Amino acid sequence: MSQDADLAHVISVEAAVTLDGLFRERVKHTPDLVAYRDFNQQHGNWRDYTWAQINHQVARWQAALEKDGVKPGDRVAVMLRNSPEWVIFDQAALGMGLVVVPLYTQDRPDNVAYIVNDSGCKVLLFGTFEQWTMFADVRHQLGGLVRILTVEPLFGVAEDPRLKSIVDWLPGEGGETRHVPREGNALATIVYTSGTTGRPKGVMLSHHNILTNAYSCLQVMAIGHDDLFLSFLPLSHTFERTCGYYLTMMSGSTVAYARSIPQLGEDLQTVRPTMLISVPRIYERIWGTIRAKLDEGPPFRKKLFLLAARIGYDRFEHAQGRGPWKPSFLLWPALNALVASKVLARLGGRMRAALSGGAALSPEISRVFIGLGLPVLQGYGLTETSPVACANRPGDNVPASVGQAVPGVEVKIGDKGALLIRGPNVMLGYWNNEEATRAMVQSDGWLNSGDTARIDEKGHVFITGRLKEIIVLSNGEKVAPVDMEAAIMRDPLFEQVMLLGEGKPYLGVMAVLNADNWKKLCAEHDLDANAPDTVRSKQVEDIALEHIGRQLREFPGYAQVRRATLTLDPWTVENGLLTPTMKLKRAKVMEKFNAEIDRMYEGH
Numbered sequence: 001m002s003q004d005a006d007l008a009h010v011i012s013v014e015a016a017v018t019l020d021g022l023f024r025e026r027v028k029h030t031p032d033l034v035a036y037r038d039f040n041q042q043h044g045n046w047r048d049y050t051w052a053q054i055n056h057q058v059a060r061w062q063a064a065l066e067k068d069g070v071k072p073g074d075r076v077a078v079m080l081r082n083s084p085e086w087v088i089f090d091q092a093a094l095g096m097g098l099v100v101v102p103l104y105t106q107d108r109p110d111n112v113a114y115i116v117n118d119s120g121c122k123v124l125l126f127g128t129f130e131q132w133t134m135f136a137d138v139r140h141q142l143g144g145l146v147r148i149l150t151v152e153p154l155f156g157v158a159e160d161p162r163l164k165s166i167v168d169w170l171p172g173e174g175g176e177t178r179h180v181p182r183e184g185n186a187l188a189t190i191v192y193t194s195g196t197t198g199r200p201k202g203v204m205l206s207h208h209n210i211l212t213n214a215y216s217c218l219q220v221m222a223i224g225h226d227d228l229f230l231s232f233l234p235l236s237h238t239f240e241r242t243c244g245y246y247l248t249m250m251s252g253s254t255v256a257y258a259r260s261i262p263q264l265g266e267d268l269q270t271v272r273p274t275m276l277i278s279v280p281r282i283y284e285r286i287w288g289t290i291r292a293k294l295d296e297g298p299p300f301r302k303k304l305f306l307l308a309a310r311i312g313y314d315r316f317e318h319a320q321g322r323g324p325w326k327p328s329f330l331l332w333p334a335l336n337a338l339v340a341s342k343v344l345a346r347l348g349g350r351m352r353a354a355l356s357g358g359a360a361l362s363p364e365i366s367r368v369f370i371g372l373g374l375p376v377l378q379g380y381g382l383t384e385t386s387p388v389a390c391a392n393r394p395g396d397n398v399p400a401s402v403g404q405a406v407p408g409v410e411v412k413i414g415d416k417g418a419l420l421i422r423g424p425n426v427m428l429g430y431w432n433n434e435e436a437t438r439a440m441v442q443s444d445g446w447l448n449s450g451d452t453a454r455i456d457e458k459g460h461v462f463i464t465g466r467l468k469e470i471i472v473l474s475n476g477e478k479v480a481p482v483d484m485e486a487a488i489m490r491d492p493l494f495e496q497v498m499l500l501g502e503g504k505p506y507l508g509v510m511a512v513l514n515a516d517n518w519k520k521l522c523a524e525h526d527l528d529a530n531a532p533d534t535v536r537s538k539q540v541e542d543i544a545l546e547h548i549g550r551q552l553r554e555f556p557g558y559a560q561v562r563r564a565t566l567t568l569d570p571w572t573v574e575n576g577l578l579t580p581t582m583k584l585k586r587a588k589v590m591e592k593f594n595a596e597i598d599r600m601y602e603g604h
Contacts, residue, residue: 009224011250013215017184018207020094022249024179027055030252033225036084037256037271046256046270049084054091057084059174061092064166068123068147072097072180075190076123077116079103079131082231082257085151085166087245089125094207097180100189101202102236104580105131106573111200113138115192116145119202119431125149132163184208190431191238193383202431203383205238212424213386214247216406220391221353221377223251223275228350230273232258232282237581238387239357244277265346272348279358280365281582283376287365288492290343292516307331308339312371320397340372353377353394357387358581360463362486366399378402380463382449384440385409386425389449390461401460411461412446418467419453420446452480469586471501479507479559487551488561493517493544496571498589499561500597508563508600509548510593512570535566563600565593 011029016022026035031052040047070076076093078100080086093100101119103112105127113135116124124145126132132150135142139160142148147162147169154165188207192200229248233240248255256271258264264282294302311331317323344351354369357379366376379391380402389411392403405411409423422445429437441447452465465480472478481499488497488509496512513535521543522529534540544564552560571577577588590597 009252010215010218013184013208013211016211016250018094018179018182018186019188019210019246020091020179021207022211022246023055023058023091023095024177026249026252027051027177030225031055033252034254035249036087037228037254038084039257039259054084054088055177056174057088058091058095059177060170060172061088061174062096062178063171063174064169065092065096065098065123066178070096070098070122070146072182073099073187074123075099075101075119075121076125077101077103077119077121078125078236079105079107079112080125080127080151080235081105082235082240083151084257085125086235094188095178095180097182097186099187102189102191102241104234104236104573107580108573108576109135109138113141114199115202116142118199119190119192120144123147123149126151128152129154182207184211185428187428191236191383201433201436204428204431205383205386206428209386209425209427210242210246211250212408213242213388213406214250216408216425217243217247217388217391218251219407220393220403221355223247223253225252227251227253227274227352228271229253229255229275229277230258230267230271230348231255231277232261232264232267233278233358234580237279237358238383239279239381240277242386242388243355268348269346272350274350274352276347276351276354278354278356279582280356280361281359283354283356283361283365283369284489286347287368288514291492304335305339308335309368309371311335312340312373313367316370316397320395336373343372344374347374355379355391357381359583360482360486362490363400364490370397370399380461382421382447384427384447385421385423385449386427389421389423389425396458398460401456401462403461404459405461411455413453413455414446414448416467417452417454417464419449419451419461419463421449422446471499471507472503473501473507474503474505477559484552484555484559484561487555488548490551491547493521493547496584498584498586500590500600504601506562507559508565508597509544509561510565510567510589510597511544512567513544515568518568535568540566565596565600567593 011022011025015025032050034048035051035054036049037046076098078086078089090100101121129150145162149169150165153167185206185208187204189205190202191205192202229244231244235241235245258267294305311328314323314326315329315332318325351374353375355377361378369376375394377392377397379388381387381389388406389409390402390405392398409425412420414420426447450467451463452467454462454464465482469481470478471481484499485497488494493514494511495514498510499507501507519529527534541564544566548561573580577585579585
């Protein structure tokens with residue numbers, strides 16, 4: 001399907017005006033197309049929902065919200081797994097002029113209580129009663145809520161009169177769907193960024209911010225009614241919300257909601273999506289699984305796989321106009337049949353493209369998937385830019401870059417190499433925080449991303465580091481930890497990595513080891529994998545430093561790691577060391593391992 005033919009089916013920003021206007025137009029244009037596919041746990045099957053059916057449900061939810069007395073401008077929070085109910089609640093709220101505050105289902109209760117209070121939410125929607133029980137210690141902080149809802153039924157009498165199951169809360173019918181007239185620049189949502197330090201800030205995004213961003217992305221990648229997305233990145237993540245929800249509504253595509261991350265492999269083969277949106281961690285896990293199987297199998301199989309990936313990538317470079325034709329391309333039909341098609345079949349066999357954002361994806365991993373025939377398109381953005389600022393195009397895909405600015409958005413390099421962004425996607429500001437807004441967005445509209453970058457002559461943007469995360473050694477040498485951490489992570493021994501050395505004479509590393517590869521290492525060196533002291537031994541540190549050194553050969557001499565502290569306990573959202581968007585809380589890691597870090601620098 002051509003780009004022009006696809007855009008003919010797209011609902012324009014002008015026709016939609018608001019996000020609920022987008023929904024209204026989609027229902028009007030294609031009421032009988034399948035909008036969503038979800039797994040019904042009770043009956044053990046996948047169910048389809050048309051746009052007309054979703055519209056009917058939205059009206060019921062709006063009737064119930066009206067009874068609770070919420071008014072335009074009031075804030076309401078949603079803390080659900082990805083599901084049709086997430087969309088229905090969002091659209092019901094937006095149509096009534098309410099402001100939606102998305103929450104991560106895995107977020108800590110104290111953080112959720114802070115967000116609910118800071119935004120002044122009136123309604124909170126959970127999935128289960130069990131989620132509500134987790135808030136026992138912070139319920140006294142939730143006094144501003146007038147209604148607390150669960151999707152699943154409640155058993156017994158709720159001790160809080162505000163608490164209801166939607167089964168008991170929703171009326172049988174809702175009448176006509178409400179659409180309160182609003183300007184496109186009105187506030188649509190407050191998205192709290194899971195800051196790596198301090199309390200999260202509420203990013204205020206307008207209807208126009210998000211609509212223009214979704215439309216820009218559709219100009220980058222042709223998407224139509226025949227496309228099927230598999231959604232598993234949380235809808236509370238702005239990347240998934242804009243590209244896996246509003247964009248698909250704009251294009252009339254179908255979205256299937258994955259059951260869970262552990263079941264993702266099975267869902268890929270059952271749903272057989274044409275499009276996938278994810279953060280790099282999923283691609284890293286898939287590649288890690290493939291690599292482990294190759295290492296365990298016969299050497300010939302590994303050589304054949306690597307040959308297919310290399311020749312496939314050379315073919316891609318030739319097709320992109322960046323490489324010559326090679327005689328080895330004649331081997332591709334056989335390599336495709338023996339290797340590439342089998343790997344892609346595990347992903348459903350119909351994937352047209354995989355979109356990656358939210359963090360840097362290793363070019364090495366991109367090249368493997370691209371070489372096997374799956375176009376991986378990396379993009380870049382922030383919650384504050386709704387979120388996409390840059391993206392690679394199918395016909396101009398440079399895996400080491402995050403692509404060019406999307407249509408309608410400008411990028412340039414500012415002071416200290418900072419990447420600056422300007423466009424209709426830039427946020428309205430931070431909720432109740434003018435000082436933070438002024439620090440982020442200049443008076444002329446340019447937003448400072450906080451990332452350093454370079455831009456080549458064709459406009460491709462290459463992220464080179466974080467302004468605030470540059471490590472300055474005591475000798476004055478500067479090191480960008482993100483690049484080095486990504487390099488170290490190429491070794492399957494390491495699951496998570498954090499570089500250290502600010503004000504120190506040399507670099508050190510905190511690292512979480514991969515449990516399976518830890519056992520293999522211990523077997524190879526005749527070590528007791530179950531003894532707590534083994535992972536902290538000098539012998540294991542030396543082995544780890546050898547692994548690290550092999551990955552850092554291309555870095556300058558001063559950027560070598562001389563000490564390492566290792567652990568088998570993962571850094572997670574639950575233990576407070578990761579944000580809900582899986583970003584590392586460096587200050588928290590340093591605080592937790594303060595004694596171990598001191599030992600790495602004893603005497604210096």
